[in-house]
Amino acid sequence: MQVAMLATFSVPEDRPEFVGELYARWRDVHQFQPPFNYLLRATPVPSWQELGDDEIDLDYHLRHSALPRPGSQRELGVLVSRLHSAKMDRRYPLWECHLIEGLEGGQWSMYMKVHHSQIDGVGGVRLLKRILSADPEAREMLPPWAVGTRGPDQSGLPDRPKVPEQRAAERHDGPSLLRLAGEGVEVASSLxxxxxxxxxxxxxxxxxxxxxxxxxxxxxxxxxxxxxxxxxxxxxxxxxxxxxxxxxxxxxxxxxxxxxxxxxxxxxxxxxxxxxxxxxxxxxxxxxxxxxxxxxxxxxxxxxxxxxxxxxxxxxxxxxxxxxxxxxxxxxxxxxxxxxxxxxxxxxxxxxxxxxxxxxxxxxxxxxxxxxxxxxRYLDGSRLEExxxxxxxxxxxxxxxxxxxxxxxxxxxxxxxxxxxxxxxxxxxxxxxxxxxxxxxxxxxxxxxxxxxxxxxxxxxxxxxxxxxxxxxxxxxxxxx
The missing domain is CATH 3.30.559.30 (Nonribosomal peptide synthetase, condensation domain)
Incomplete structure (x- = not known):
């Protein structure tokens, strides 16, 4: 039940060691946002436990790989097929992040795997938008696990307008609840x-x-x-x-x-x-x-x-x-x-x-x-291609x-x-x-x-x-x- 994203970027021309440097910097980021700090507890009742930052082994979740030459799309596909075949260990939070260098044409890839119970397709795209920036000059960007669904938005785009507090409050007043109850029979019939x-x-x-x-x-x-x-x-x-x-x-x-x-x-x-x-x-x-x-x-x-x-x-x-x-x-x-x-x-x-x-x-x-x-979109100036x-x-x-x-x-x-x-x-x-x-x-x-x-x-x-x-x-x- 795992889903993943395969994103391919261009290595910045002025930073040929970009992937290795990114990996080294991300290894030092030990702040985790939901769902990357959720651990499955199967007993007595299945539930999610939110772990502290010091309870998560980042070296298990973050991996650095290199493709065998010539580093073509075929070699990338073989690696991704193998990575996606491996089940995730439920003793850890259910995610992995693989940085893959050595792709031909001066490119590199990131393969990010999570359990589908944590993120669906639309939620995954929204998370991607928070992780990557529209600004090619943005630097020192945080890794996915430090952004999550509650961490800082790195997109560089203006926020969507929020629902006014007055309108939000109206959804919980007495008349609204009574009206909702009155519509219950109609909703049940429709369903x-x-x-x-x-x-x-x-x-x-x-x-x-x-x-x-x-x-x-x-x-x-x-x-x-x-x-x-x-x-x-x-x-x-x-x-x-x-x-x-x-x-x-x-x-x-x-x-x-x-x-x-x-x-x-x-x-x-x-x-x-x-x-x-x-x-x-x-x-x-x-x-x-x-x-x-x-x-x-x-x-x-x-x-x-x-x-x-x-x-x-x-x-x-x-x-x-x-x-x-x-x-x-x-x-x-x-x-x-x-x-x-x-x-x-x-x-x-x-x-x-x-x-x-x-x-x-x-x-x-x-x-x-x-x-x-x-x-x-960009990641530390590295352009997302596909x-x-x-x-x-x-x-x-x-x-x-x-x-x-x-x-x-x-x-x-x-x-x-x-x-x-x-x-x-x-x-x-x-x-x-x-x-x-x-x-x-x-x-x-x-x-x-x-x-x-x-x-x-x-x-x-x-x-x-x-x-x-x-x-x-x-x-x-x-x-x-």
């Missing part, structure tokens, strides 16, 4: 209705529901070794495709993933006739607040793997995600937590009983998209695809079970080719509309011939292991 629709579906064929997914090679029992691969694109390419088809950036992302998985399974003669179903985490975290723990719920979406044409696949996905969003209850706080807990109860029961991966899966793959920093999420797996879910945007780029991390998914990097390569295929299909459809005298008003409504993904230009993965 019950949306839960029933989520679990058993409705008569709308586009709605994807849990435990209706076909069994695939992604949905068996998993083992400890991991594989990791990456892909990235300029985010404007996804936005342009979204605008042309009337969808969202996330619809384009799901369409690309669906096409990549369709091609991968088809080559292995393992493509089911039914469409694969994705579990899509949705953040319900407030704009302000503590970043420790999780604040997410889930919707289910088809991936259109039964559809060859990428534009038609995206149309199916767009309809499915629209229905999934309509299903989410319009509540927050404890009510949303209760809804999510009930929705995920069948899956959690499988995990607790150890029977995950033996029956029909709740979904085929987890696909997540987390908005990251829009501007360039950032990739490395996510968690569990029995019944041997593949996770998570994306994070940064500074005009859309970066995707593919995390898979080494024993379950042969040649994981091929999925990442196909994802690059599928975006090419979607763009080509959009361009052909636009050209056909133009030839018809713009009878469709420029909209992509007319059917087109399926695009053969294998004919699209090849895009290589950046990292694999």
């Amino acid at each position: 019950g209705r949306t839960y029933a629709e989520s679990l058993v579906g409705t008569n709308e064929s586009a709605r994807a529901v849990p435990f209706r997914a076909p069994k695939t090679l992604f949905n068996g029992r998993i083992h400890t070794p991991r594989r990791f691969a990456t892909q990235h694109y300029p985010i404007d390419r996804l936005r342009k495709a979204a605008n042309a088809t009337g969808g969202s950036l996330n619809d384009v992302f799901l369409t690309v993933c669906g096409g990549a998985l369709r091609r991968y399974l088809d080559e292995l003669d393992a493509l089911p006739p039914e469409p694969l179903i994705a579990n899509v985490p949705v953040s319900v975290r407030a704009e302000e607040g503590d970043g420790v723990g999780n604040a997410i719920t889930f919707l289910y979406s088809t991936l259109g793997t039964d559809i060859a044409d990428p534009v038609e696949r995206m149309r199916a996905i767009k309809a499915s995600t629209r229905l999934g969003k309509q299903r989410l209850p319009h509540v927050g706080g404890l009510a949303m937590d209760a809804y999510t807990a009930v929705l995920m109860a069948p899956f959690l029961s499988q995990a607790i009983l150890g029977i995950g991966g033996r029956g029909r899966p709740a979904s085929n793959v987890v696909i997540s998209n987390v908005p990251g920093p829009a501007e360039t 950032i990739y999420p490395v996510s968690l797996l569990f029995n019944g879910q041997a593949l996770n695809i998570t994306a994070v945007s940064y500074d005009g780029q859309f970066n995707i991390g593919f995390t898979g079970c080494r024993d379950s998914i042969p040649s994981l990097q091929r999925i990442a390569v196909y994802a690059g080719e599928e975006l090419d295929a979607l763009e080509a299909a959009i361009e052909r459809r636009s050209a056909r509309s133009a030839r018809r005298g713009r009878s469709t008003g420029g909209r992509l409504d007319d059917p087109v011939e399926p695009v053969a993904a294998k004919d699209a230009p090849v895009s290589a993965t950046r990292t694999s292991g």
Whole structure:
């Protein structure tokens, strides 16, 4: 249940020994902020214990590594795959920070691993923003564990406006509490209705529901070794495709993933006739607040793997995600937590009983998209070039695809079970080719509309011939292991 961040930086030209010097300086920082000072106490009741600064062995958590020559993306991927395969020792706070030097092109990487119970995707990005600065001249910056969710914000950006104290107080006055109690029955009814629709579906064929997914090679029992691969694109390419088809950036992302998985399974003669179903985490975290723990719920979406044409696949996905969003209850706080807990109860029961991966899966793959920093960030003057999420797996879910945007780029991390998914990097390569295929299909459809005298008003409504993904230009993965 561990998640990680792989961030790659440029070594400052005037400081060739930057990584070694950073490691030496960070070793002397023994101030710890939540969640980096939390220790799991399993008995008598599972709980978190907040440790004092002198109770934490920093030498265990902070590691310094170097890649074997030539220090390519492949060597980095092999190391990250190995690091992510290792379980964290629960006798210590559940995090590790690895500084990795020797990457070709004058670069270095930081691999930061934490337990998912401590930080979710949006919380992780918020923590990243606090750790890194928008100011390239900022120096003597603190390490992640000294910043955490409560330490000093190093971003160099203005704080968000806080909720006025008067408005905050109004949430606790008598009339507000009475009104909330009066709405309780309506909220409970809404939760019950949306839960029933989520679990058993409705008569709308586009709605994807849990435990209706076909069994695939992604949905068996998993083992400890991991594989990791990456892909990235300029985010404007996804936005342009979204605008042309009337969808969202996330619809384009799901369409690309669906096409990549369709091609991968088809080559292995393992493509089911039914469409694969994705579990899509949705953040319900407030704009302000503590970043420790999780604040997410889930919707289910088809991936259109039964559809060859990428534009038609995206149309199916767009309809499915629209229905999934309509299903989410319009509540927050404890009510949303209760809804999510009930929705995920069948899956959690499988995990607790150890029977995950033996029956029909709740979904085929987890696909997540987390908005990251829009501007360039620095660490002590070292420019952040790329950032990739490395996510968690569990029995019944041997593949996770998570994306994070940064500074005009859309970066995707593919995390898979080494024993379950042969040649994981091929999925990442196909994802690059599928975006090419979607763009080509959009361009052909636009050209056909133009030839018809713009009878469709420029909209992509007319059917087109399926695009053969294998004919699209090849895009290589950046990292694999």
